[in-house]
Amino acid sequence: MPVNYSTPAASQLHPVAGVRLGVAEAGIRKKDRRDLTLIALDEGARAAGVFTKNRFCAAPVTLCRQHLAAGSDIRALVINTGIANAGTGAPGMAAAEATCHGVAETLGIAPRQVLPFSTGVILELLPAERVLAGLAACQADLKADGWHAAAHAIMTTDTVAKAASRRVQIGGQRVTITGISKGAGMIRPNMATMLGFVATDAGIAPALLNSLVKEAADHSFNAITVDGDTSTNDSFILIATGKSGVEVSDAGDARWPALKAAVIEVARELAQAIVRDGEGATKFITIAVEGGRTIEECRQVAYAIGHSPLVKTAFFASDPNLGRIQAAVGYAGIEDLDVAGSRIWLASNGEEALVSEHGGRAAGYTEETGSRIMQAAEITVRVHLGRGEAQATVWTCDLSYDYVKINADYRS
Template sequence: MTVNYTTPAAKQLHSVAGVRLGTAEAGIRKANRQDLTLITLDTGCRVSGVFTQNRFCAAPVHLCRRHLSGSGEIRALVINTGIANAGTGEQGMQAARATCEAVARLLSVDASQVLPFSTGVILEPLPVERLIAGLPRCQADLADNHWFEAAHAIMTTDTVAKAASRQVMINDKTVTVTGMSKGAGMIRPNMATMLGFVATDAGIAQPLLKALVKEAADESFNCITIDGDTSTNDSFILIASGRSGVDFTAADAAGYAELRAAVIGVARELAQAIVRDGEGATKFITVAVENGRDHEECKTVGYAVAHSPLVKTAFFASDPNLGRILAAIGYARIDNLDVDKVRVWLANAGEETLVAEKGGRAASYREEDGARIMQSAEITVRIDLGRGQARGVVYTSDLSYEYVKINADYRS
């Protein structure tokens, strides 16, 4: 069950020239499901990425960082689901290297030009021989319009595939941005078990691409949390093929603002889809914090509210026990916060009610108003800190019985 999200149809996902995708059933962990994806990139594509800050980061993350830091261009990405290849020590590194070497042989490129990604169960060895055996089938399936199939093949506990696409006119040319992501639990990316891949046919100089992928992550995947757990495998990759004929070398170039908005828009849509498909989620919650001293302060307060199990369970029960929100704001460790200046609203698409001000319950607040809004599938908590002009937003879900059930049974 998702909160107001449906996977786009295959025809709604525009091809990105220079990028091809193929999938296969490799039997990585479960039979009879697509669990292996190969993405090939034409010569001239540029790639950049950001990754988890979890110290137990997976072997593929280590290898991706190493290959991206090299001087050679990236020609392929390979993604397996079912086994995360994390917490697997030297055996895991050998498996990740063997994966890259197998792809390199298949495509006649160098192993350092391949980026590997894994997602699934941690602390279990990757059956690399099955993965390698599935690669020729991925190669045979390669096509530029297989985003829909690939989005399904990278799923784990996701109940729906997550993809997004848009086109913008820049300098009288059509520029495409298309992406996919996976994730439903262990979600609190802290980027510098979610994966995100976005490609555009615009040309973007490498320094600008590196800045854009971080900006996009900060505006999307770094604004979500389901359970407060940062995975060992979080990765977000941005690919620029340059095949549209529109090229950018500087952020102040004409048309770059439109491209930046399209990339961030696709990334934000994919990130919100992860929350909407959060394990057991029944509500999509936006925590919007305003008038803080700086952006980080606003995000800290937002995450304090969004991480709170007491807040999240109250939302699941549609219980306007909103003192829990005040408590979370209070323990967010904001220096010299004047609680008398803090105001809190609860809102849905049709109405908004002031809940708290002047250090306590708002005189105008009525319990029935809060209860009515809490019944909504999409809810906004708006928090005014009253101490500056900065803003920040966090997207989260409620915490249900089903979340416990899914994660209790995850390996079965």
């Protein structure tokens, strides 16, 4: 079960004017499950995205990059689960291209205006004929309030669908932001192994939209980790339809800070939901590193802690073997770190304990305190490096027996 997270009700996911979503059972890998999603965008919508840095990126990722490079006037997204269409060479690219042509023909748009996404098993070719056969049902199902169904249809090993929605006042006008994401395992920033789609009815100029999708990713999907694995299909797309009447053309617009903050808030909620639903997760862990010289070195330390299987298994067992955290800080790669100047705290349920200072165990720390704090479902590790003013936060989870079971049986 996810850690303190449940899927919002359909009524809590506000429609975004200019966006319609439809789902279907296409039998892509398993029968009797919704595994194909079509998102149709009204003319005038703009889109921007960031994608995995894995060199074995999937065919749909390559096509998305090409289509976005050709223009932001995207009119449709198509998402399949079950098969990632990654590591499939020329046949995989042909299948992704056929999918785009099928969507274009269905909706009467150009193939370059279609963004394809796949998630599931790597090294298996996407059965394009099944996708194409399912498009008519997706089109018939298109509706503005289809976010809840789409959140379920893009799941793989997720135990719950992930969605978030906000309505905010921007310059006296109401703006809607709604998004969905999927991901539970093979999670590692750059992007994290996930799919994320966020739409707003605000109008955002293409240059600003490209900047915002990257900034939003850095504060959300690029600040989570479950197991340190970077997938081949990771994608985060931000859509601005302009239907609200709010149009922001430059960063100097007084409405921009509030709009940007609202988009980042939705993206962060979706990203944290992925960690809360991490495969086999029982605890949600915030790693806050401060006192660094740069944000980059703070993140470097946070990820060293968040990726350590020894740290993560200790949290699963509520075992205050916290020298493992100290060791992770030490091997994070800051060669001139003064360990005597660093400090480590552990906190939960309003209680915070200083664990390490002056290079060793804090005088007032006891194992009983550490064990009590670690038994909570939500825990914070705070590290002060004692060398500057920079800070960064990463969210992760523990590593349990079930993580091994889920991934050992993934293809069965």
